[in-house]
Amino acid sequence: xxxxxQSPSTLSASVGDRVxxxxxxxxxxxxxxxxxxxxxxxxxxxLIYKASSLESGVPSRFSxxxxxxxxxxxxxxxxxxxxxxYYCQQYNSYRWTFGQxxxxxxx
Amino acid sequence: xxxxxxxxxxxxxxxxxxxLSCAASGFTFSSYSMNWVRQAPGKGLEWVSYISSRxxxxxxxxxxxxxxxxxxxxxxxxxxLQMNSLRVEDTAVYxxxxxxxxxxxxxxxxxxxxxxxxxxx
Numbered sequence: 556x557x558x559x560x561q562s563p564s565t566l567s568a569s570v571g572d573r574v575x576x577x578x579x580x581x582x583x584x585x586x587x588x589x590x591x592x593x594x595x596x597x598x599x600x601x602l603i604y605k606a607s608s609l610e611s612g613v614p615s616r617f618s619x620x621x622x623x624x625x626x627x628x629x630x631x632x633x634x635x636x637x638x639x640x641y642y643c644q645q646y647n648s649y650r651w652t653f654g655q656x657x658x659x660x661x662x
Numbered sequence: 663x664x665x666x667x668x669x670x671x672x673x674x675x676x677x678x679x680x681x682l683s684c685a686a687s688g689f690t691f692s693s694y695s696m697n698w699v700r701q702a703p704g705k706g707l708e709w710v711s712y713i714s715s716r717x718x719x720x721x722x723x724x725x726x727x728x729x730x731x732x733x734x735x736x737x738x739x740x741x742x743l744q745m746n747s748l749r750v751e752d753t754a755v756y757x758x759x760x761x762x763x764x765x766x767x768x769x770x771x772x773x774x775x776x777x778x779x780x781x782x783x
Contacts, residue, residue: 589769591707598757598773599707605764610771642707646769649721651697651709 557581557645561654567662574630576657578643583623587647590619590628593656594639602641603628633659664688666758666774673780678748684741684758684774692716692736695761695768698743700754701776710756711743726752748781755779 591599603619762771
């Protein structure tokens with residue numbers, strides 16, 4: 556299976572900060588990568604698909620980039636609603652695999 | 663509005679069985695592949711199983727192969743997961759998710775709220 560590694564595992568930031576989360580795949584996955592936001596007790600919500608395409612309804616402060624095996628999720632100006640856990644996920648293979656998650660906390 | 667509502671979770675003893683259901687509405691269920699994804703308490707996400715729109719292609723994670731069976735009823739807009747020989751490590755919230763596809767591959771574009779399965783004696 557393709558392994559997905561996110562960094563950092565935890566990130567402390569303030570409202571207004573620019574935040575970047577990195578995701579690395581164990582092999583090339585082209586651009587078949589999605590990013591999700593999950594809040595406690597809730598289902599994951601897709602933010603980005605195909606590495607850089609913004610899901611409908613998602614604020615434009617979220618952006619994704621990368622291809623091959625290295626990807627980033629950037630939040631341009633962190634808002635109070637953005638404190639959550641973020642996951643990357645590859646869908647190059649039908650055996651979807653997820654990163655371990657990055658918890659974005661209030662500094 | 664797209665809606666996925668899971669049900670059927672609960673407490674079961676090791677070795678027992680449980681059937682999860684996912685009721686879909688707000689979209690043409692028969693046109694989409696579906697998946698089950700689970701999340702153990704305090705842990706990350708793990709893909710469990712995939713079924714194509716017409717049930718002609720099915721995949722399972724190695725961790726559940728031979729014990730779990732995915733199936734769907736397009737007439738009832740419903741997805742199911744039959745779980746047998748349950749283990750303590752199957753304890754998780756189980757989500758159903760729609761596969762949004764392009765270029766021959768799919769990502770989980772919409773998720774239900776999940777149903778909790780607890781395997782314990």
